[in-house]
Amino acid sequence: MGFVARLIGKARRSSPWLLHFDCGSCNGCDIEILACLTPVYDLERFGVVNVGNPKHADILLVTGTVNQRNRQVLAVLFEQMAKPGVVVAIGACALSGGVFREAPNVLGGVDRVIPVDVYVPGCPARPEAIIDGVLLALEKFREKE
Amino acid sequence: MSDAIPLVLIIVPFFASLLCLLSRSTVCRSFIVIATAAMLAVSSLLLQGPLAPDAGLQWAGLIDPLIIGGDFLLLAIMFVLGCRYRHLLIVLLTLCQLGLLSFLEFFVFVEEQGHALWQVDGLSLTLVRVVCIVGGFICLHAIPYMQAHENHLLPARSRQPRFFAVLLLFLGAMNGLALTNDLAHFYFFFELTTLCSFLLIGHDRSEEATANALTALWMNGAGGLLLLLAVWGLFRQSAQLDMNGLVAAVAGNQAALLPLTLLMAAAFSKSAQLPWQRWLLGAMVAPAPVSALLHSSTMVKAGVYLALRFAPAFAGTLPARGLILAGGFTFVAAAALAISQRNAKKVLAYSTISNLGLIFACAGIGSPAALAAAVLLIIFHAVSKGLLFLCIGTAEQQVKSRDVEVLRGLCARMPLTGMVAVLAALTLVVPPFGMLLGKWLVFEAAADHFLFYLLLVLGSSLTLLFWVRLAGTLLASGELAGFRPEKQPFLSRFPLVALAGGAVLLALTAPLLHNRLLAPLSAQFAAGGSGVLSTAAGSFPLALLFAVAGCAGLLAMIGVSRAMAGRKGAAYLAGANAGLPGHFVGPMNRPVRAVAENSYLVPLFGEERWNLWVNLAAGGLLLFMLGGALWK
Amino acid sequence: MEVMLTAGLSLATLPVAILLGGLLSGIDRRLTARLQSRQGPPLSQPFFDVLKLLAKERVVTNPWQAFAPVTALGSAALALVLFAAQGDLLVILFVHLVGGVFLVLGALASGSPYSQIAGQRELWQMFCCETLLFLIAGGLYLSTGSFRVSGATGLPAPLLFRLPLLFAAFVFALTVKMRKSPFDLAGCQHAHQELVRGVYTEYVGPHLGLLEIAHWLEVVLYLAVGSLFWATGWGMVLLPLAAFLAVIVLDNIAARLTWRWMLGRGWGVAFVLAAVNLFWLKG
Numbered sequence A: 001m002g003f004v005a006r007l008i009g010k011a012r013r014s015s016p017w018l019l020h021f022d023c024g025s026c027n028g029c030d031i032e033i034l035a036c037l038t039p040v041y042d043l044e045r046f047g048v049v050n051v052g053n054p055k056h057a058d059i060l061l062v063t064g065t066v067n068q069r070n071r072q073v074l075a076v077l078f079e080q081m082a083k084p085g086v087v088v089a090i091g092a093c094a095l096s097g098g099v100f101r102e103a104p105n106v107l108g109g110v111d112r113v114i115p116v117d118v119y120v121p122g123c124p125a126r127p128e129a130i131i132d133g134v135l136l137a138l139e140k141f142r143e144k145e
Numbered sequence B: 001m002s003d004a005i006p007l008v009l010i011i012v013p014f015f016a017s018l019l020c021l022l023s024r025s026t027v028c029r030s031f032i033v034i035a036t037a038a039m040l041a042v043s044s045l046l047l048q049g050p051l052a053p054d055a056g057l058q059w060a061g062l063i064d065p066l067i068i069g070g071d072f073l074l075l076a077i078m079f080v081l082g083c084r085y086r087h088l089l090i091v092l093l094t095l096c097q098l099g100l101l102s103f104l105e106f107f108v109f110v111e112e113q114g115h116a117l118w119q120v121d122g123l124s125l126t127l128v129r130v131v132c133i134v135g136g137f138i139c140l141h142a143i144p145y146m147q148a149h150e151n152h153l154l155p156a157r158s159r160q161p162r163f164f165a166v167l168l169l170f171l172g173a174m175n176g177l178a179l180t181n182d183l184a185h186f187y188f189f190f191e192l193t194t195l196c197s198f199l200l201i202g203h204d205r206s207e208e209a210t211a212n213a214l215t216a217l218w219m220n221g222a223g224g225l226l227l228l229l230a231v232w233g234l235f236r237q238s239a240q241l242d243m244n245g246l247v248a249a250v251a252g253n254q255a256a257l258l259p260l261t262l263l264m265a266a267a268f269s270k271s272a273q274l275p276w277q278r279w280l281l282g283a284m285v286a287p288a289p290v291s292a293l294l295h296s297s298t299m300v301k302a303g304v305y306l307a308l309r310f311a312p313a314f315a316g317t318l319p320a321r322g323l324i325l326a327g328g329f330t331f332v333a334a335a336a337l338a339i340s341q342r343n344a345k346k347v348l349a350y351s352t353i354s355n356l357g358l359i360f361a362c363a364g365i366g367s368p369a370a371l372a373a374a375v376l377l378i379i380f381h382a383v384s385k386g387l388l389f390l391c392i393g394t395a396e397q398q399v400k401s402r403d404v405e406v407l408r409g410l411c412a413r414m415p416l417t418g419m420v421a422v423l424a425a426l427t428l429v430v431p432p433f434g435m436l437l438g439k440w441l442v443f444e445a446a447a448d449h450f451l452f453y454l455l456l457v458l459g460s461s462l463t464l465l466f467w468v469r470l471a472g473t474l475l476a477s478g479e480l481a482g483f484r485p486e487k488q489p490f491l492s493r494f495p496l497v498a499l500a501g502g503a504v505l506l507a508l509t510a511p512l513l514h515n516r517l518l519a520p521l522s523a524q525f526a527a528g529g530s531g532v533l534s535t536a537a538g539s540f541p542l543a544l545l546f547a548v549a550g551c552a553g554l555l556a557m558i559g560v561s562r563a564m565a566g567r568k569g570a571a572y573l574a575g576a577n578a579g580l581p582g583h584f585v586g587p588m589n590r591p592v593r594a595v596a597e598n599s600y601l602v603p604l605f606g607e608e609r610w611n612l613w614v615n616l617a618a619g620g621l622l623l624f625m626l627g628g629a630l631w632k
Numbered sequence C: 001m002e003v004m005l006t007a008g009l010s011l012a013t014l015p016v017a018i019l020l021g022g023l024l025s026g027i028d029r030r031l032t033a034r035l036q037s038r039q040g041p042p043l044s045q046p047f048f049d050v051l052k053l054l055a056k057e058r059v060v061t062n063p064w065q066a067f068a069p070v071t072a073l074g075s076a077a078l079a080l081v082l083f084a085a086q087g088d089l090l091v092i093l094f095v096h097l098v099g100g101v102f103l104v105l106g107a108l109a110s111g112s113p114y115s116q117i118a119g120q121r122e123l124w125q126m127f128c129c130e131t132l133l134f135l136i137a138g139g140l141y142l143s144t145g146s147f148r149v150s151g152a153t154g155l156p157a158p159l160l161f162r163l164p165l166l167f168a169a170f171v172f173a174l175t176v177k178m179r180k181s182p183f184d185l186a187g188c189q190h191a192h193q194e195l196v197r198g199v200y201t202e203y204v205g206p207h208l209g210l211l212e213i214a215h216w217l218e219v220v221l222y223l224a225v226g227s228l229f230w231a232t233g234w235g236m237v238l239l240p241l242a243a244f245l246a247v248i249v250l251d252n253i254a255a256r257l258t259w260r261w262m263l264g265r266g267w268g269v270a271f272v273l274a275a276v277n278l279f280w281l282k283g
């Protein structure tokens, strides 16, 4: 691998910009994600920026269940991310539908609609687990090269 | 050979105009217009100054009575018009002029000495070339435009012969106005342009058009009266009508200040400066070629031409300071009013008024740098603004609206016209194009005039704002499409492309232009061969700017082609994109168009709010100038 | 020969300016984090961000989004080089405006409602900065008799003593240019609840990266203009640095205001201050 390629790889792993999409969660997991950005956990140490725009995001964090209504939105957001990007599903709901999986309008986990790279379990997922998930996602960039 | 050219430039359009009036066949008329335009353009380029002082004097005996006769004929026509439309103001103004003119011609001017007939220097050459070349292109564009115009309006009898006759007559009048060296002749041509503008504005004969044409007639008639008064006053001071001689003779003469100020006031009305702006705004009801020709690139330039001609005699006086402020005020106020406009033609109209204000301010400063700046502004403004009017007119015929919001995304519907309009708007505000070069010279010249410098800064920032907004709105297609020029007649496209090319080329050759036209005017400039324009206080590295702009443009185009090869996405709409471009999924799964209009800030900059105050302030400044002339 | 040397030296400022701009951005993020009792990213973070962006996929909705970043970068770079060559401040300001013009054009061309609204605001922000900077150029002329940057160097006393109110106006313009609260209306990193990322919303990957570099250069240019107020010795560095730090602190203690406020009170006050200063110089 050339120097430039290695530098780019390093840059990718050092500068993950997150898009957080609430796909119909109970807000439990969302609050834990925001907690990661607070002084206690300070995800920005790793260069993480919480962006509001899929076009600028490298990592898509999805919480909550996928239902008939929001599946399109999820798909569009994923499609609008510039490559390379990874998807992290957070919380039991995003993994499988969680406690809502029996509801008639619920399709199930995020991976029913878009490919997921990292699964972070928990109800809600703990901030430490989320940080681990994000760092694991960064390693996925290495695989994608 | 060169001696006869001025006469050719005036007589040929007059004759062509007559021919147009007589010919009922479209082909024949188009041929006459094209031939005249070509001939004017070539002769204007062939014309070189300075001419011998006695050039054309052999015809003076013939010309003088003709022009005096013409004067009375014009005033008679205006009188009849005033009676026919029952417009008391016009009748009164015309009667005053008739009385004054008879008095002057039969009792005062009789002892006039013979003098050079023509005045061919950098300033008049500039105006003549603008009139002949830009005006010529506009006439070409008018041929298919008027065809489509009549197809739309369907008058019982084609009124094109009259239209083109007046158009060509107007070109001749402008040439005469620019070239003559006799103030009485100048008055004749001045009035002739007034009448032409009345006929052209009222061309469509709708109620609105007639009303606005009458406004233009009385405002310009008032200007004519002021001009006549000024001529009288100046003649009393130095007993000559020789414009060149007059400027030298009355410089520094306190008693000549009042007529000079009246002259400036007349120029103000011709150039639609505040508070005379109403006629130009109203004139926008006219077909697009009229707006382009009269109200952006040529007729309104007659006023600034007059002001610049007499600027050397005026500079440094108290009324000149008033002129700087009045011009600067117009520059800012018209730009601010332009911000609130949704009507694209009105944006153009206000910006024209605003730019002319800047030129007047330059005339008031009167330093060589300022005069050079003024001439550059005249040239670049004429090309870019004429072009913009043509583009908006072309678009208007297709889109059937001149509302900026309806024209939004024009570049997708009419790629060529849209892109040319964007380019024209950019040439007005972005370096290295010519307008910025002119503005830079104004900044350099203005730095010693504190208040004007403030106005200049404000006005040019506001100008940038509404031009970029307009260009961006035209671009806002949001869709990705290859550049496929729309179909349009050759005579519509050719002027657009040629003028757009001209705007770029002229800017590229600006230092050359500067040397050729203005070097005598401003000896203290050194426009070095290295493509750097320098003044005492700064330098403008034009060649470098062009080189970098060229490289950046090229790189940007490479970037564009690479991006076009890559993935294309839709705009971000919170993930709710509905498949259709610019639509999101709304209630009941229906696509809804996402709309965000421009902010026109009407409560802040609206005409209703400001018109009264702006007019009062501008009127106050005019009175200040007059008062300054009387004082001491 | 001398011309070549000047040209070479001026060109050499470009890489330095890019490094400096990135570093300043890093300091900004670090300092902001500290003010919020966080640790913050390493100083090199902005470089990694830009490198990553440059290596990402190109996606455009409209060709102008590919056109604008190059022109923006070119104009910022040329303005800086002209400044380093001690050129005419007016020309430098004109050139630097081109970048803003194309940034807005690209944003408006995308047809996205967010960019559209932010584009209008960006135009007003440009208006604020432009007017004040031109007044600073006027101040430079009135106190040195020339618009050339070289006029400010070698003065016996720093310009700050003659142009204190203009310096206040400069700090206001710097706040607007750095897209900091209270005037981060058109495209700051934190504007996402309201306008996503404002004018930058539709610029993706490499295009965003180029714009980021252009923005660094612009901030450096502004700081360079700030250094004119104290163009001798260490003051040349310390004064703009102090302004820069002040802006960051202000960012962290102020809330975002509306554009009306920016125009009415912020710009209005700054403009009057600047005009008073010019008047006083004149009189």
Ligand code: SF4
Pocket: A025, A026, A027, A028, A029, A030, A063, A064, A090, A091, A092, A093, A094, A098, A099, A122, A123, A124, A125
């Ligand atoms: S996983 Fe638990 S906390 Fe998270 S969204 Fe689902 S129910 Fe809420």
